[in-house]
Amino acid sequence: MSILPVSLLISWPKYQNAPQNSPLFNGDAWSLGGNGDYVPHEGPVIVPPPGIGGVPIQLAAGVGGGYVTTGPFANMTVNLGPVGGLEGVPAGPQGGLGYNPRRLKRDLGPALNKRYANYTTILNLLSQPNVDAFRLVSEGVPYTPEIGPHGGMHYAIGGDPGGDLFTSPGDPAFWVHHGQMDSVWAIWQALGGSSRYTSLGTGPYAHRTWTNDPPASLAQLSDVIDMGYAGESTTIEKVMSTVGGELCYFYL
Numbered sequence: 143m144s145i146l147p148v149s150l151l152i153s154w155p156k157y158q159n160a161p162q163n164s165p166l167f168n169g170d171a172w173s174l175g176g177n178g179d180y181v182p183h184e185g186p187v188i189v190p191p192p193g194i195g196g197v198p199i200q201l202a203a204g205v206g207g208g209y210v211t212t213g214p215f216a217n218m219t220v221n222l223g224p225v226g227g228l229e230g231v232p233a234g235p236q237g238g239l240g241y242n243p244r245r246l247k248r249d250l251g252p253a254l255n256k257r258y259a260n261y262t263t264i265l266n267l268l269s270q271p272n273v274d275a276f277r278l279v280s281e282g283v284p285y286t287p288e289i290g291p292h293g294g295m296h297y298a299i300g301g302d303p304g305g306d307l308f309t310s311p312g313d314p315a316f317w318v319h320h321g322q323m324d325s326v327w328a329i330w331q332a333l334g335g336s337s338r339y340t341s342l343g344t345g346p347y348a349h350r351t352w353t354n355d356p357p358a359s360l361a362q363l364s365d366v367i368d369m370g371y372a373g374e375s376t377t378i379e380k381v382m383s384t385v386g387g388e389l390c391y392f393y394l
């Protein structure tokens with residue numbers, strides 16, 4: 143299993159010309175299911191929240207868009223969401239939080255992968271001097287078309303619920319994408335000094351609200367992460383290192 147993280151680190155750009163044909167998404171028995179069947183469609187439009195300013199951001203379409211019909215998650219039923227945030231995608235019942243069974247869709251394709259998670263992106267990310275700068279590359283510049291490899295690869299998977307900011311964990315592919323985010327962060331930490339395991343920074347992503355909206359105080363290492371039904375609560379400090387605190391794994 144130790145070679146998996148290495149392939150994770152390079153997997154964003156490695157398959158950028160056709161992520162739908164990568165081992166993760168080629169639809170064979172070992173994949174996470176295939177792309178959605180092709181249906182003609184436009185790419186998603188991200189709508190900034192009211193009162194923020196900024197213009198809607200038109201993203202490129204993938205080469206799927208329809209139901210996933212191949213591989214282990216073929217015809218999987220998704221129950222939660224969508225909550226919203228994409229133009230023209232209405233929320234499900236009860237604002238997207240109600241029971242809403244429907245079939246998994248994906249819209250994988252090269253355009254967003256190449257634009258937001260190419261080899262230059264990774265090199266640029268790993269070269270950032272501090273966590274504030276790192277996050278402006280990984281998460282992007284708020285309310286601009288620079289949505290970073292985090293957002294970019296969410297939309298490069300796209301579909302439903304993959305394209306929904308709030309319920310994208312309902313697509314199993316969410317978990318390998320976030321594994322990849324964890325992997326680049328851990329490797330960036332290992333490339334720098336010990337402050338990378340303790341500094342939370344002071345930039346737009348260092349506050350207790352997303353991009354400091356509404357304005358909030360800076361996050362602290364002692365802040366509790368409430369895991370809800372998914373597990374026991376922890377603190378930021380305990381999950382700053384993959385081999386310190388409560389965690390015990392590393393990437394090669």
Ligand SMILES: *[C@@H]1O[C@H](CO)[C@@H](O)[C@H](O)[C@H]1NC(C)=O
Nearest residue numbers: 209210211212213215216217
């Ligand atoms: C998925 O649904 C399609 C269309 O209804 C069907 O042709 C296909 O056999 C289904 N595949 C699986 C694995 O259930």
Ligand SMILES: *[C@@H]1O[C@H](CO)[C@@H](O)[C@H](O)[C@H]1NC(C)=O
Nearest residue numbers: 256257258259260262263266
């Ligand atoms: C590669 O990614 C960077 C962002 O990290 C972007 O500025 C650049 O345009 C991308 N290259 C291509 C060919 O899209």
